[in-house]
Amino acid sequence: MIDLKGIYTESILSALNGELDAQTIYSLIETPKHQHLGDLAFPCFSLAKAMKKAPIEIAEHLSQKIKGPEIDHVQPAGPYINVFFSKNEIARTIIPSILTAGAAFGSGEDGIGKTVVLDMSSPNIAKPFSMGHLRSTVIGNSLALIAEKMGYKAVRLNHLGDWGTQFGKLITAYRKWGVEEDVQENPIGELFKLYIRFHQEAETDPILEEEGRKAFKELEDGVEENIRIWTWFRDESLKAFMTIYDLMNVKFDDWNGEAFYNDKMGEVIALLEEQKLLETSEGAEVVRLDDKQLPPCLIKKSDGATLYATRDLAAAIYRQQEYHFDEALYIVGQEQTIHFKQVFGVLKKLGFSWADHMKHVPFGLYLKDGKKMSTRKGRVILLEEVLNEAISLAANNIKAKNPGLQNAEDVAKAVGTGAVLFHDLKNDRMNNIEFSLEDMLAFEGETGPYIQYTHARANTLLRKSPIEDVEFTSLSDEDSWEVIKLLRLFPEMISKAYTQLSPSVLAKYLIDTAQSFNKYYGKVRILEQDSELGSRLSLVQAVVIVLSEGLRLLGISAPDQM
Known part of the structure; x- marks a missing residue:
């Protein structure tokens, strides 16, 4: 595609006596706010010292020297040189090239032969798909499509939140107050009610928190009944999520959630021990990142439980082995910035050079009445309801x-x-x-x-x-x-x-x-x-x-x- 800034740069370069290089000229060229001021403008301030003249004088002088077959005329405007291109000359190149390329117009080659993996969406199972997860989903999906347009192979990863203490709490809540028929009829809605009720009751009954931790420990230990309930929650959640993803036409290549990495964290801990990176701090196992001005990365709690960082380390290693990615993008809220700096820092300490090509893509929040949405407190807006309302309005x-x-x-x-x-x-x-x-x-x-x-x-x-x-x-x-x-x-x-x-x-x-x-x-x-x-x-x-x-x-x- 024709580069008007490039054409103007060459014209200015040929009119100068080496006072500026092409890259500098290109970076200085601006687009005027009003079309009567021309198509592009070059400010002459940076030439004043070298040419020992006022910028207005330089603009007057240089405007007489700038010529080219694609240029109709040049006009000085104070310290600026405004260029007007030959419209038909340029248009005869631009329009046919778009029509010839069709939908391929705009395709790039930067990513050809390369793979990018995108960690995106990642809702928590057994909870409604709220507006809070919309941003990760749509920003991630768009970046994947743009990456493909640039020539990359894009792998979309949905790192489901399907593990952790909250599932012990939910199992406890279901056993105390849940009705199987109600959950079968409206899985996400009923599980959401149970989740909110657990936290409401726990404010006055601290023993509930202990019961929740115990139920999760049983889940980790493979107690059959806990696994059965957890699997049921997961399956029903995925069915509900698919309805929303289908509405938005979003697809994934990999649905491996946190639970998938349970048997892969031992390898990470072994690697850290082998390279003598683990240190004990107040009974917990950490990797120090003082050299990166970061707090220590917590790998194992004092009770032996692993954490998000351990799972993300295991996930990164698995994804590199599975997909041999050239870039890895984590489309996750800005509140996780320190976490990802720590994870990337630990991977670099382990000697993985590919960690240099991992990026956290942060984003802001959806707020409700100026406050962050919270599923725990029931302050949440359901994405499916918003989408259906929008579709209904469009239909009307x-x-x-x-x-x-x-x-x-x-x-x-x-x-x-x-x-x-x-x-x-x-x-x-x-x-x-x-x-x-x-x-x-x-x-x-x-x-x-x-x-x-x-x-x-x-x-x-x-x-x-x-x-x-x-x-x-x-x-x-x-x-x-x-x-x-x-x-x-x-x-x-x-x-x-x-x-x-x-x-x-x-x-x-x-x-x-x-x-x-x-x-x-x-x-x-x-x-x-x-x-x-x-x-x-x-x-x-x-x-x-x-x-x-x-x-x-x-x-x-x-x-x-x-």
Whole structure:
């Protein structure tokens, strides 16, 4: 794809006498906020010292020297040199290349021959799938799709929370207050009630906590009845989770949860002992990480029980042996930052060079009334309910505005889930998000349905086209040029989203592209039969390709009609 910044860099470089190198020039080039100021701008401040002139003088002087076949004209504006490209010259390269590539447009080669594993979603079994797990799921899924677009083989791992003291507590609660028929009829709902009740009762009855720990110890020791109850809880949870994953069209390659690594932690402890990395601290076994300015990593508690870190070490070693990954991404909330620094630090101390290619991808929280959601306290919003409400709202909108729409049910599902997913992904992943059903389900403004509607509108134009074969020759209007410049950036935005491990880069780009196209649509009679009709329809087709593929990379469907 044509690199306008690269073209401008070369033109500036040839006009200078070695005062700046190409890389520096490229990094300084800006995009003006207003289109009347040109397509790109170069600030001359950094040349003042070397050229012994004021930046305004330098801009006046250099603007007369900058030339090139793709450049229409150059205009000094104070200390800036603004360049205006030859629109048709550039467009004749950009639009045909998009149409030729189709859905493959924007594909990269950085990941070819490489594997990336993504630890994502990872809900706790026997608990409802809450909004709290949405971010890990959708950010992880989008990063996996973007990685595949960059050429990687992406392996999606769902490290289920299916082990730990909480299951001893839940087994205890079920034995005391549970009714088998009720659990069979509504597994997650009933188990959730039992979990909340346990913690409520434990506030006034401390013995319950001891009973819960004892029940988990029996589970660890393989007591048959405890294993039977735990397996039942796990199986029912997975059935409920699959309903939600199917709604969001999210799939996994590996469902190994915490319990899977029970028999693999001994190997980790043996390795640590062999390399004399374990130390005793207050009866517990730890690995010191003072050299990394980190607190000690707790490997075994004083009672011999292993911890999250032990399991994550075992999981990392297993995944490297199983998948031979080149990169490993952990899409887990920012509150786990220290934990992952410790895990990666221990792996490096063990001599595993691949630990340098492991990254924690943190994100902010969903808040309810400014507070963190908590399943223990019952302060939780269920994701399935939010998705179903969004789909229902979309169905009502379709019924009101387009009652004859074919596949209305499928479109409602695509639009409803798209609203929820896009609302998450357009936010910078490090920001907390205050839960607002109204904002999430809004179909106007900077939303998923707005982009989907723009895509459907563009498809409608193509269906109404009076000509079959379209070819780009030239366009004379300014608004089409603004759209073309944005379409050109699609490969760059995909690469940037992966480099920054932030799907919001792509989401914000799609908003800009949809807004630019709608502005164009509002000003230009696209289907008017004149000499530029084929070029306008070529542009529309290119918009369809970019919006459809961009939404797909966010895990969102793009209906042809709405």
